[in-house]
Amino acid sequence: xxxxxxxxxxxxxxxxxxxxxxxxxxxxxxxxxxxxxxxxxxxxxxxxxxxxxxxxxxxxxxxxxxxxxxxxxxxxxxxxxxxxxxxxxxxxxxxxxxxxxxxxxxxxxxxxxxxxxxxxxxxxxxxxxxxxxxxxxxxxxxxxxxxxxxxxxxxxxxxxxxxxxxxxxxxxxxxxxxxxxxxxxxxxxxxxxxxxxxxxxxxxxxxxxxxxxxxxxxxxxxxxxxxxxxxxxxxxxxxxxxxxxxxxxxxxxxxxxxxxxxxxxxxxxxxxxxxxxxxxxxxxxxxxxxxxxxxxxxxxxxxxxxxxxxxxxxxxxxxxxxxxxxxxxxxxxxxxxxxxxxxxxxxxxxxxxxxxxxxxxxxxxxxxxxxxxxxxxxxxxxxxxxxxxxxxxxxxxxxxxxxxxxxxxxxxxxxxx
Numbered sequence: 320x321x322x323x324x325x326x327x328x329x330x331x332x333x334x335x336x337x338x339x340x341x342x343x344x345x346x347x348x349x350x351x352x353x354x355x356x357x358x359x360x361x362x363x364x365x366x367x368x369x370x371x372x373x374x375x376x377x378x379x380x381x382x383x384x385x386x387x388x389x390x391x392x393x394x395x396x397x398x399x400x401x402x403x404x405x406x407x408x409x410x411x412x413x414x415x416x417x418x419x420x421x422x423x424x425x426x427x428x429x430x431x432x433x434x435x436x437x438x439x440x441x442x443x444x445x446x447x448x449x450x451x452x453x454x455x456x457x458x459x460x461x462x463x464x465x466x467x468x469x470x471x472x473x474x475x476x477x478x479x480x481x482x483x484x485x486x487x488x489x490x491x492x493x494x495x496x497x498x499x500x501x502x503x504x505x506x507x508x509x510x511x512x513x514x515x516x517x518x519x520x521x522x523x524x525x526x527x528x529x530x531x532x533x534x535x536x537x538x539x540x541x542x543x544x545x546x547x548x549x550x551x552x553x554x555x556x557x558x559x560x561x562x563x564x565x566x567x568x569x570x571x572x573x574x575x576x577x578x579x580x581x582x583x584x585x586x587x588x589x590x591x592x593x594x595x596x597x598x599x600x601x602x603x604x605x606x607x608x609x610x611x612x613x614x615x616x617x618x619x620x621x622x623x624x625x626x627x628x629x630x631x632x633x634x635x636x637x638x639x640x641x642x643x644x645x646x647x648x649x650x651x652x653x654x655x656x657x658x659x660x661x662x663x664x665x666x667x668x669x670x671x672x673x674x675x676x677x678x679x680x681x682x683x684x685x686x687x688x689x690x691x692x693x694x695x696x697x698x699x700x701x702x703x704x705x706x707x708x709x710x711x712x713x714x715x716x717x718x719x720x721x722x723x724x725x726x727x728x729x730x731x732x733x734x735x736x
Contacts, residue, residue, distance in 0.1 A: 322539040331451040336635035338388040352426040362482040365415040391628040412466040426453035448561040453543035463506040490528040510538040560637040
């Protein structure tokens, strides 16, 4: 699996129930097996239908069990796994480049007798279920790209050329290639913090190639766990009880949580959009109201996530004897919560469309007035209202409509607009 922490090392001891590292066994050199050299590189470009969340997570190596721990905040999302919490929009000009280079693997030798005393000394006062027995190291990178041209076929061919070069030992594509200027790096996720700061795709590719040449500076890419009782059978019997989730349990959990989690990501994405774009002054009040409602939705979401997490902890600890069936997981709160998220998504998307509409009007030098913002008295007639919004001595054409009228009579609206 992907490392739960970049600081993981051979001999790190681990509690699989809470998915966290709880200590470390200091291993003598002779306990560590000879490095196995791999030097294999993988590179793939995602586009269109391939940019599907589940498909992407599977290719990256975020398996369902790790995904659950990330959703439940049992492990902190860092490096590659920070993709889980990342907020970004995807369209037909979005591309995702996935690169992974594995240089070597180190492992703990099978000299069990020598290890037992080390394990006993370290785990006497900790709840431990597993030991990190092997670690592969190398370079792992996910790059979120945006095309700035409509010539998608040409750009896809160029990205494929980059992909092929990255699999080799050298990167021979020139910085002067015009296609580099038509590719914007939006986000980088990596097991190397330095790579996350890359500004251009060429610089990133060059950094990757340079790092491949450095023998001793690679970070964990994948970890392999072994149960403590494999090394020390008597150690776990009276201490840490661990019941793993089977495939049916994981499937039920994912089917239950994935729609809720994904909708919440969409909601957060739209909120971030508002902060960046800032709504027209005409929509500030509406957005403020929705923000308050979303704050409550987030609280309800956290409560539901915590409820399911507690059930998983009970199950993994052997306290919950029932299987995690849909009936056990289901809660009326979850259904209501999904409906609330759907409603807020619909409303904020409507506001986003309205903001674009107002911006389009402004670009055509057409003023937008929302009559809710005009102080209208009970006895005001249409002429009084128009005098409030039209500057004195200036002739202006007034076109009155409502959102419903515009949406229901789009052809008439287009005729006048």
